[in-house]
Amino acid sequence: MLDSLAGLGRGGLAALASLGRAHLLLWGIIGGLPSMLLRPRLLIAQIYNLGVLSLLIIVVSGLFVGMVLGLQGHYVLSQFGAAESLGVMVAASLVRELGPVVSALLFAGRAGSALTAEIGLMKATEQLSGLEMMAVDPVKRVLTPRFFAGLLSMPLLAALFSAVGVIGGWFVGAGLLGVDDGAFWGQMQSKIDFHEDVLNGVIKSLIFGLVVTWIALFEGYDTSPTSTGVSRATTRTVVHAALAVLGLDFILTALMFGG
Amino acid sequence: MARIRLTEILVGAFMVLGFVALFFLAMRVSNLSLASAENGYSLSARFDNIGSLRVRAPVSMAGVRIGRVTQIGFDQETYQAVVTMHIDAQYDQIPSDTFANIFTAGLLGEQYIGLDPGGSPDMLSAGDRIEFTQSALVLEQMIGQFLLSKAEEGGE
Numbered sequence: 001m002l003d004s005l006a007g008l009g010r011g012g013l014a015a016l017a018s019l020g021r022a023h024l025l026l027w028g029i030i031g032g033l034p035s036m037l038l039r040p041r042l043l044i045a046q047i048y049n050l051g052v053l054s055l056l057i058i059v060v061s062g063l064f065v066g067m068v069l070g071l072q073g074h075y076v077l078s079q080f081g082a083a084e085s086l087g088v089m090v091a092a093s094l095v096r097e098l099g100p101v102v103s104a105l106l107f108a109g110r111a112g113s114a115l116t117a118e119i120g121l122m123k124a125t126e127q128l129s130g131l132e133m134m135a136v137d138p139v140k141r142v143l144t145p146r147f148f149a150g151l152l153s154m155p156l157l158a159a160l161f162s163a164v165g166v167i168g169g170w171f172v173g174a175g176l177l178g179v180d181d182g183a184f185w186g187q188m189q190s191k192i193d194f195h196e197d198v199l200n201g202v203i204k205s206l207i208f209g210l211v212v213t214w215i216a217l218f219e220g221y222d223t224s225p226t227s228t229g230v231s232r233a234t235t236r237t238v239v240h241a242a243l244a245v246l247g248l249d250f251i252l253t254a255l256m257f258g259g
Numbered sequence: 260m261a262r263i264r265l266t267e268i269l270v271g272a273f274m275v276l277g278f279v280a281l282f283f284l285a286m287r288v289s290n291l292s293l294a295s296a297e298n299g300y301s302l303s304a305r306f307d308n309i310g311s312l313r314v315r316a317p318v319s320m321a322g323v324r325i326g327r328v329t330q331i332g333f334d335q336e337t338y339q340a341v342v343t344m345h346i347d348a349q350y351d352q353i354p355s356d357t358f359a360n361i362f363t364a365g366l367l368g369e370q371y372i373g374l375d376p377g378g379s380p381d382m383l384s385a386g387d388r389i390e391f392t393q394s395a396l397v398l399e400q401m402i403g404q405f406l407l408s409k410a411e412e413g414g415e
Contacts, residue, residue, distance in 0.1 A: 155281075156273065156278070156281075160280040163283045189288070198284045
């Protein structure tokens, strides 16, 4: 009885301690911003790793999500004789929700796990301690460029996802199912607001980018330096990032569009 | 060196692609128009009942959208709704005896303000009030009136 109580307490304290370490790490990462700006090449290399290499999965998934939205939306809307509103439905759901959320989930799976594995392996093979021996701060040198690369890439990837998705929905709706082309774009343009919908989507994806990259870097940096530890950390990154994105999305949606 | 250069080119292309996507979302999907955001002028009108008119509802003349509703208030003295609307700058020839109606797009669609031009030589300018207004048609009131007139017919 007392043992289980003690176990609960130990678990809670450990969770709090890792939360504290995560915030200290974030603080250290942001503190590395000035020295990173002096070496933009590090940032560019990481944008390549995180952004450019994620392009394929983002664009292909965006296209198919948009096409499925087009099919499914047409099925429901045509029952009410409102198939012309298909453009509004596809664009609103992509720009507000699916674009930021699905691309953040894909980003966590594609780039977040790779980040954790890379940092975790650097720690396990003592490359990070090696940097420290040479009086190079590993947080500033290794983690800061990766963090800002994730922060910058995520909104761009989400915008691409939404844009490709709208085109996919247009292809299915106007191309295959015979929705009027002018009504598709016209209704979309009159109902979707730039500030209300598009900018809020961008803000969402920025927050998701921060959270996913932060979790990935922290799990990698905080891993126990063994092969099991790295594999556990990679799994935790994907699970925690996905949960955080979905939970945060609810809160952000309630704050932005709930009124 | 060549590989670093390739990376830089690809990153540049990625950034361009991302911003093109954002631009596409802004211009093609949400129809952000830079010109009409700032220019234009405000008019106000008082209605006895605005039905379910909302902020950002269109203001149209002869079916063409010439502005948007920007604010809806309530005057406690006259118990009327005060609707402020923003008219695009190029439509500055609206006569001062223009009639403002609240119409419904379609049977159950959203409500909008329709302006019927009058014949006065004076034009409305920024901050003016449209004097002649007609309230929104509320479906329940219409049905009530219809039933009442039917009942009167039946009684005779």
